[in-house]
Amino acid sequence: MMLDETHDPRLGSWLESANTPATDFPLQNLPFGVFRRAGSDESFRGGVAIGDQILDLSAAVRTGVFGAGGVAPAAFQAAEAAAVAPLNGFMAAGAHAWSALRLALSRLLRLGSAQEMALRGCLVAQSQAEYGLPAHIGDYTDFYSSIYHATAVGRLFRPDQPLLPNYRWLPVAYHGRSSSIGVSGQQFPRPYGQALRGEPAPTVGPSQRLDYELELGVFIGPGNPPGHRIPLAAAERHVFGLCLLNDWSARDLQAWEAQPLGPFQGKNFATTISPWIVTLDALAPYRVPWERPAQDPAPLAYLDSADVRAAGAIDIELEVRLQSNLMHARGEEPEPVSRSNFKHAYWTIAQMVTHHTLNGCNLRTGDLLGTGTQSGPQPEQAGSLLELTHGGKQPLTLASGEQRRFLEDGDRVSLRAWCTRPGLPRIGFGEAIGRVLPAEA
Numbered sequence: 285m286m287l288d289e290t291h292d293p294r295l296g297s298w299l300e301s302a303n304t305p306a307t308d309f310p311l312q313n314l315p316f317g318v319f320r321r322a323g324s325d326e327s328f329r330g331g332v333a334i335g336d337q338i339l340d341l342s343a344a345v346r347t348g349v350f351g352a353g354g355v356a357p358a359a360f361q362a363a364e365a366a367a368v369a370p371l372n373g374f375m376a377a378g379a380h381a382w383s384a385l386r387l388a389l390s391r392l393l394r395l396g397s398a399q400e401m402a403l404r405g406c407l408v409a410q411s412q413a414e415y416g417l418p419a420h421i422g423d424y425t426d427f428y429s430s431i432y433h434a435t436a437v438g439r440l441f442r443p444d445q446p447l448l449p450n451y452r453w454l455p456v457a458y459h460g461r462s463s464s465i466g467v468s469g470q471q472f473p474r475p476y477g478q479a480l481r482g483e484p485a486p487t488v489g490p491s492q493r494l495d496y497e498l499e500l501g502v503f504i505g506p507g508n509p510p511g512h513r514i515p516l517a518a519a520e521r522h523v524f525g526l527c528l529l530n531d532w533s534a535r536d537l538q539a540w541e542a543q544p545l546g547p548f549q550g551k552n553f554a555t556t557i558s559p560w561i562v563t564l565d566a567l568a569p570y571r572v573p574w575e576r577p578a579q580d581p582a583p584l585a586y587l588d589s590a591d592v593r594a595a596g597a598i599d600i601e602l603e604v605r606l607q608s609n610l611m612h613a614r615g616e617e618p619e620p621v622s623r624s625n626f627k628h629a630y631w632t633i634a635q636m637v638t639h640h641t642l643n644g645c646n647l648r649t650g651d652l653l654g655t656g657t658q659s660g661p662q663p664e665q666a667g668s669l670l671e672l673t674h675g676g677k678q679p680l681t682l683a684s685g686e687q688r689r690f691l692e693d694g695d696r697v698s699l700r701a702w703c704t705r706p707g708l709p710r711i712g713f714g715e716a717i718g719r720v721l722p723a724e725a
């Protein structure tokens with residue numbers, strides 16, 4: 285991963301809110317999404333988050349700034365593609381197009397840009413926007429890349445053998461469902477399902493063990509033809525970028541149904557992602573070595589490379605906050621309940637992509653991969669309530685005095701993520717908020 289002028293920490297924007305230390309969206313981030321003015325019947329279109337604003341790419345293309353001197357033709361074409369919602373066409377254009385547009389946007393939004401006045405008319409406040417899904421998502425696959433999560437969950441079901449033998453050899457995953465993926469703000473009724481509820485035979489009813497899962501989502505850029513593997517060295521060229529992902533899970537449904545196949549109704553009722561996709565370009569300064577304990581087996585050759593070992597992991601802080609109905613009514617801030625980091629993942633994004641295609645499975649542009657719940661080595665870094673409360677046995681006590689074993693009706697769950705490094709501006713992912721409504725009668 286190369287650093288270029290777009291990562292220069294000295295760069296500031298003519299938009300003051302992009303230069304504040306707390307913003308998720310400084311000039312060095314430039315994530316892509318799909319939006320329109322809230323409550324309007326406008327068409328959704330592509331935008332870039334900058335400070336507390338969105339640069340409307342459709343409007344910006346119309347001003348002609350991308351045709352001005354100093355903007356590469358590749359950036360002009362990329363801007364036209366990124367202005368259209370959903371972003372599949374832009375995602376398919378590949379890393380050269382993404383980087384060309386990033387460079388053009390960095391120069392246009394930079395302090396001293398000759399295009400400031402033209403672009404000021406293309407800003408929409410994030411507080412006045414609503415978001416769409418950034419891509420048409422054909423397929424969704426959820427991995428299981430945190431060994432801490434896999435071990436903690438495995439221990440609840442198999443105390444004597446928490447981690448199954450395949451875990452250290454391949455990135456485990458299941459195929460999820462794309463129809464119920466929603467963008468931040470998603471609300472859904474508590475799912476019904478079959479479960480064992482203390483009686484010999486299963487009963488049907490609302491889930492009593494509804495949980496969140498703290499994950500990142502990975503959007504696929506160019507896909508691969510059926511039958512053709514993506515080698516590890518090429519894997520990241522197929523990755524457009526990352527978002528937040530909450531893989532809501534009904535643990536009681538999951539425990540009863542997933543014998544022996546993988547998650548079904550315990551997972552497929554809702555998945556919430558954040559509206560902004562942070563590109564691998566933006567994440568380049570936050571790469572860290574990918575390491576695993578010396579006693580663990582080395583990965584098979586197709587999953588191993590010097591590049592992965594040198595910088596395959598990414599240092600991304602992750603956080604879950606919970607706000608009950610009572611807290612919301614009292615105006616109390618959401619309370620942090622989980623805090624972890626993606627650098628603890630046992631498998632890298634490149635390894636997940638490569639393994640996914642090992643058998644010739646074709647990924648398509650706009651496909652979404654979940655990283656799996658990202659729990660860290662410490663107990664408080666657990667990325668789900670299942671782990672935090674030891675399967676519901678030890679309730680969490682919130683500052684409001686309320687207790688939680690699993691999610692209650694009305695609960696709002698907010699995922700956030702950000703990267704920091706000394707000397708660099710902090711870049712963030714925004715938020716993925718979802719809310720549990722009462723079960724349908």
Ligand code: MN
Binds near residue numbers: 497656
């Ligand atoms: Mn999951």
